[in-house]
Amino acid sequence: MRTYLDFEKPIAELENKLAEMIKLADENKVDVTEASKSLESSIVKLRDEIFNNLTPWQRVQLSRHPDRPYTLDYIELMCDEFIELHGDRQVRDDPAIIGGFAKIGGEPVMIIGQQKGRNTKQRQYRNFGMPNPEGYRKALRLMKLAEKFNRPIVTLIDTPGAFPGLEAEERGQGEAIARNLKEMFMLKVPVICVVIGEGASGGALGIAIGDRVFMLENTWYSVISPENCSTILWRSWDYKEQAAEAMKITSGDMLELKLIDGIIREPVGGAHVNHEEMAELLKSKILESLKTLSKMSPEKRISTRIDKFSNMGVVLEK
Known part of the structure; x- marks a missing residue:
């Protein structure tokens, strides 16, 4: 239903x-x-x-819709083959991040993404899509493996944030995310990042440094959620709608601010209305981007990637 x-x-x-x-x-x-x-x-x-x-807050609601397709849904619908790889070789396997070798439209890639759960048991197992440090270290291990075998990397971002628990901080949550940021800038293979749901804070950014960064139409991308922003500014969640408006977190805002490279349109009613159509639209954009990026030399891709992110937030005064 x-x-x-x-x-x-x-x-x-x-x-x-x-x-x-x-x-x-x-x-x-x-x-x-x-x-x-x-x-x-x-x-x-x-x-x-x-x-x-739609208002910004309504788009936030759509990004969290319980029927919205998650990373595993896209993998099943887009990929001809998929071999999941586990573990960070240090602590354990983090189910909040999944990844492995795959083929999309015949193109071999490494696909990595954050995974939420459909029911209570799955949500607990996946930690509500909030990765621990070992999740980010697993992601980096898979990226380095992709680089070794010259496979493009596709990351799917959907998280309310990195896990904020004490044990995660003790195991180096901040360091793990920071290392991913540094290493992703220097990857020699093409990197395509797509926000498919929630793109919150460093939890999202930890797998979001790419040659092409896209957002699905009804998603959001920000350093903090509207609810938490409302709590900080007004000491209450009641102003979350005003916060969402002021924060400029929607895909349209991100494109206007030149923080992403494009918007992938969703079926009318949202991605949850038609998983197959949404997966086909995403697949088409990934293949189109791979075709363009594969023509560039690794040195050119790295240089362009660094320049793109370095120019974000820069203000020139006359």
């Missing part, structure tokens, strides 16, 4: 009416073709109206 967000309730009401109309028509052998067509047209019009005028 589909889950509707608060702002989608008008759509849900019309869809329920349509379902009831069709059910009653079947039971009473009545032709309601014209009426159902009119109602379907109203649903399409209302959906377009709502999703063409």
